[in-house]
Amino acid sequence: MSQVLITGATGLVGGHLLRMLIQERKFNYIAAPTRRPLGDIDGVFNPHDPQLTDALAQVQDPVDIVFCCLGTTKREAGSKEAFIHADYTLVVDTALTGKRLGAKHMLVVSAIGANAHSPFFYNKVKGKMEEALIAQQWERLTIVRPSMLLGDREKHRFSESLFAPVFRLLPGNWKSIDARDVAQVMLKEALTAAPPGTTIIPSAKLREMAQGEG
Template sequence: MARVLITGASGLVGGELLQLLQADPQVTAIVAPTRAALVPHGKLQNPHGGDLSELLAGLDQPVDVVFCCLGTTRRQAGSAEAFRHVDYQLVMASALAGQRLGAQHCLVVSAIGANPRSPFLYNRTKGEMEQALRAQNWPRLTLVRPSMLLGRAKPRLLERLSEPLFALLPGKWRSVAAKDVAQTLLTQAFSAGSGVKIVESDQLHCAR
């Protein structure tokens, strides 16, 4: 039985994962801080209505596992600084909150091409985020690196244009369903292991 913390529960992957957690008998409680209120559920504790960092700081009940499904783009965020706030600073805050509350396993949605030395802001930020998580010395850390995500009700313009191409690409570059990413996170959370594990995108297609 496990109590879990999840950030990004209102997003694409996070929303899929939240449904899986609610249905899983291994999960006894779900702590999901969000800006806007989520649909109530018997297992769900949903502090909401404020800055995520403040909501995380206010948590005081122990958890066993922390999932971080936060993610945006520079265009969505409005600036490079706002993008890094979500994809780096809030990810770090989520992990540290989980650590403070006793979690032994941290699972994070990163991205294909994550590299702290990349010239591209998105890939560099994801790589720096992974590097910083490793430095937290988790007993167990799982980093999932999906390619283009499928499953949005209203795909972004670039996703609509790129989706046919990404569906044809080989291996880890092929697009992947958000449901498969969520299922992988859940499976990894309750499987045996220790240390750092990286799950590349081509390992996600057969998750269900």
């Protein structure tokens, strides 16, 4: 039996993943700190605070695995600073909390094109986030890099609705992917034994693995 910590449970990938974790009998403890309450969910510890870092601090029980599904856009966040806080600072805080609680495996949602040296702001922040987690020297670190995510969000994203038809037609890593497939692969990776080290899974590979081909 394993104990897990998940952040981003109110989001698109995180919402799917939380439901999968609840149904998976191999997990006997789920901590899901959030900025707004999840509501009463049996078997889930849900400290919540507008400052997610404060909610993370309330998690005290040991965990084995950490999932981080945090992610927004600059438009949604409202500023570059707010985006960095959501997609870098809070991700690193999640990882540090997992380390504090004894976790050995960290799984995180990044993005296609993540590169700390990218001229594009979004990709650069995602790349720096990845570098920060790698520098923490996790026994096992799994980074998933999906393309445009498909699924029903609580908050409508104009750019995604505009470009979704195009991304459905693109090849390889650029082809859009269902958020549920990303969550499914993250769960599969968490339950599968693997050698120590960092694994980066690009979007095309995520689709293959979700379909049972990888």
